[in-house]
Amino acid sequence: MQSAKAFDVKHYPGFLGVTVLCLFILYTPLIVVMVYSFNDSLSITRWGGFSLRWYVEVFNGVESAKFKSAAWNSLTIALAAGITSTMIAVAAAIGMVRGGQFAGKSVSFALLSMPIMVPEIVTAVATLVFFSAIGFTLGYGSIVVAHIVFCIPFAYLPIAARLQGIESSFEEAAQDLYASRWQAFRHVLLPIMAPGILSGFLLAFIISLDDFIITNFIKGAGVETLPTAIFGAVRQGIKPNIMALSTLMLLFSIAIVTASYLIGRKGGGSGRGEE
Amino acid sequence: MNSQVRSSASVAVGIENVEKRYGDFTALMQINLQINDNEFFTLLGPSGCGKTSLLRIIAGFEPTSAGLLFLYGEEIENLPPDKRPINTVFQNYALFPHMSVADNIAFGLKMLGWSSSDIEARVEQMVSLVRLQEFIHRRPAQLSGGQQQRVALARAMAPKPKVLLLDEPLSALDLKLRQQMRAELKQLQRDTGITFVFVTHDQEEALSMSDRIAVMSDGRIQQVGSPMQIYEQPANRFVADFIGDTNLLDAEIVEVAGGGASVRLGTGDVIKSDTPENVQIGDRGFVSLRPESMRLRAAADVGTDAGAVALQGVIEDIVYLGTDRQYTISLASNLRISVREQNVASGSADGLHIGNDVCLQLAERAARFLVN
Numbered sequence: 072m073q074s075a076k077a078f079d080v081k082h083y084p085g086f087l088g089v090t091v092l093c094l095f096i097l098y099t100p101l102i103v104v105m106v107y108s109f110n111d112s113l114s115i116t117r118w119g120g121f122s123l124r125w126y127v128e129v130f131n132g133v134e135s136a137k138f139k140s141a142a143w144n145s146l147t148i149a150l151a152a153g154i155t156s157t158m159i160a161v162a163a164a165i166g167m168v169r170g171g172q173f174a175g176k177s178v179s180f181a182l183l184s185m186p187i188m189v190p191e192i193v194t195a196v197a198t199l200v201f202f203s204a205i206g207f208t209l210g211y212g213s214i215v216v217a218h219i220v221f222c223i224p225f226a227y228l229p230i231a232a233r234l235q236g237i238e239s240s241f242e243e244a245a246q247d248l249y250a251s252r253w254q255a256f257r258h259v260l261l262p263i264m265a266p267g268i269l270s271g272f273l274l275a276f277i278i279s280l281d282d283f284i285i286t287n288f289i290k291g292a293g294v295e296t297l298p299t300a301i302f303g304a305v306r307q308g309i310k311p312n313i314m315a316l317s318t319l320m321l322l323f324s325i326a327i328v329t330a331s332y333l334i335g336r337k338g339g340g341s342g343r344g345e346e
Numbered sequence: 347m348n349s350q351v352r353s354s355a356s357v358a359v360g361i362e363n364v365e366k367r368y369g370d371f372t373a374l375m376q377i378n379l380q381i382n383d384n385e386f387f388t389l390l391g392p393s394g395c396g397k398t399s400l401l402r403i404i405a406g407f408e409p410t411s412a413g414l415l416f417l418y419g420e421e422i423e424n425l426p427p428d429k430r431p432i433n434t435v436f437q438n439y440a441l442f443p444h445m446s447v448a449d450n451i452a453f454g455l456k457m458l459g460w461s462s463s464d465i466e467a468r469v470e471q472m473v474s475l476v477r478l479q480e481f482i483h484r485r486p487a488q489l490s491g492g493q494q495q496r497v498a499l500a501r502a503m504a505p506k507p508k509v510l511l512l513d514e515p516l517s518a519l520d521l522k523l524r525q526q527m528r529a530e531l532k533q534l535q536r537d538t539g540i541t542f543v544f545v546t547h548d549q550e551e552a553l554s555m556s557d558r559i560a561v562m563s564d565g566r567i568q569q570v571g572s573p574m575q576i577y578e579q580p581a582n583r584f585v586a587d588f589i590g591d592t593n594l595l596d597a598e599i600v601e602v603a604g605g606g607a608s609v610r611l612g613t614g615d616v617i618k619s620d621t622p623e624n625v626q627i628g629d630r631g632f633v634s635l636r637p638e639s640m641r642l643r644a645a646a647d648v649g650t651d652a653g654a655v656a657l658q659g660v661i662e663d664i665v666y667l668g669t670d671r672q673y674t675i676s677l678a679s680n681l682r683i684s685v686r687e688q689n690v691a692s693g694s695a696d697g698l699h700i701g702n703d704v705c706l707q708l709a710e711r712a713a714r715f716l717v718n
Binding site: 238240241243244245246247248249250251254258259262263 | 432434
């Protein structure tokens with residue numbers, strides 16, 4: 072017993088203290104923002120009682136029109152970028168996982184996942200320079216294109232992971248039963264991959280929704296997404312309605328990420344076709 | 347091979363000089379086989395012998411590196427799997443996890459464009475054939491291994507293939523179920539008249555179900571024949587050793603007469619032996635002696651019919667196996683041989699104890715001389 076306990080990480084000295092410290096550093100700011108979003112006071116540091124007035128203000132206040140159009144932009148851009156990048160990622164995953172060995176496979180993988188590693192500010196500057204160079208008008212369209220590009224690796228990773236867990240005998244069985252390659256993909260591989268695809272889409276969607284740096288560089292004049300709108304509002308001083316808006320965004324993100332996780336996990340066992 | 351064989355209606359699958367190479371590795375060399383119509387044909391061999399590669403070539407999942415492939419006289423090596431009227435039962439079954447039993451079985455029929463009423467009737471027929479009527483709406487994950495196996499069979503047989511390929515379909519089942527499925531498979535083959543090509547590494551499975559067996563090793567076919575031929579007249583040392591238990595002893599031909607020969611063993615004893623054709627005095631090789639083809643007698647009991655005694659030795663070890671006892675006998679010149687005697691109530695094991703002197707009597711045609 073003694074020695075078993077000694078090797079269990081939960082019994083290392085200071086385990087509890089370090090855990091609590093990490094959780095504190097990670098989550099206290101978020102909790103403060105959430106709590107003060109319900110503060111019935113203009114101050115962002117003094118508690119003045121519980122109220123929902125800042126949530127009402129988000130939807131009905133002077134800035135509400137700006138926020139609503141920004142939210143609409145954010146959602147439609149995230150949808151367009153999420154769907155497009157997911158389609159590209161599915162094709163890439165099938166090529167990479169089912170394509171066997173081909174020349175340049177590791178290079179392809181590196182190129183696919185590199186956007187995650189490149190500092191976002193570099194991508195932002197590069198994209199701005201490139202769009203200006205080719206004369207692409209900055210605005211809604213340029214945001215969608217840029218988002219599609221940086222969402223691809225985020226959509227790719229869960230989809231490829233899912234596909235790796237699916238034995239190729241499913242597609243072989245489909246073709247053996249007179250399905251063409253397309254029918255085997257459409258009726259067998261795609262439904263089995265679906266949880267991975269959905270989870271990749273949700274990840275891409277949330278990454279697009281949250282993006283600030285790249286969007287801020289290439290959005291052009293007059294087009295705002297929710298993150299750039301919030302940034303713009305904060306520059307004139309933090310008002311409690313920003314905290315309410317941030318809390319709403321946080322909850323929405325948590326919901327999407329949780330859904331993505333649950334869907335990915337639920338489908339996890341069925342790829343083998345056995346219990 | 348000649349074109350007459352290719353086009354003959356009695357040959358379901360014709361394989362001519364087929365080779366398969368993966369880079370530098372040659373998985374199949376110069377395979378020639380004719381699998382007959384309505385035959386239960388088994389490809390038997392240890393893992394890595396090329397039997398699964400050959401099956402995948404027939405199914406169309408792998409291209410050949412060289413050679414020709416015929417289905418009832420028609421060349422098919424350039425057809426993709428969905429254009430071959432051949433279906434496969436996969437080792438892991440590969441049932442579609444997102445479809446019910448009925449949808450799995452109907453899949454091939456839908457792809458072939460059957461009408462929905464025909465599909466419904468055929469699915470009904472198939473589920474009753476494999477006795478899964480109550481499970482028709484379940485998903486594969488809700489079925490036991492044996493039930494999944496039967497769904498896989500029903501799915502593969504529903505489109506009425508000309509040839510059914512089975513890739514070690516019983517290997518995932520436990521022993522009792524495996525034995526039961528053997529009988530069911532054989533029955534199914536007889537009832538439907540479909541040509542079965544069965545892949546296995548289990549020689550007992552192969553012997554008990556097949557009309558003919560091709561024994562494979564190292565990418566080559568070692569022997570093709572009925573189970574009895576394979577067991578009793580192995581073509582070479584590999585086949586004798588792989589199928590069942592046997593004793594392999596160095597031997598040299600000392601006399602050739604009629605259909606048989608006399609060979610001298612390492613012990614100095616000379617025994618009668620079956621041989622392949624065209625052996626000559628002085629040929630060296632092995633003699634295969636099946637453990638059950640010899641009788642043990644305590645040396646003290648023999649005396650009068652000493653003429654039937656072939657070999658003499660001492661019991662070194664006895665292993666009790668339930669129906670049988672297995673004796674290890676040490677012969678002259680440090681050779682060992684294993685002999686199996688049935689346990690019968692009459693006490694046949696009297697006088698057979700470790701350390702006793704014994705005589706070995708050989709049954710008719712017990713010994714088989716092999717050149718390599």
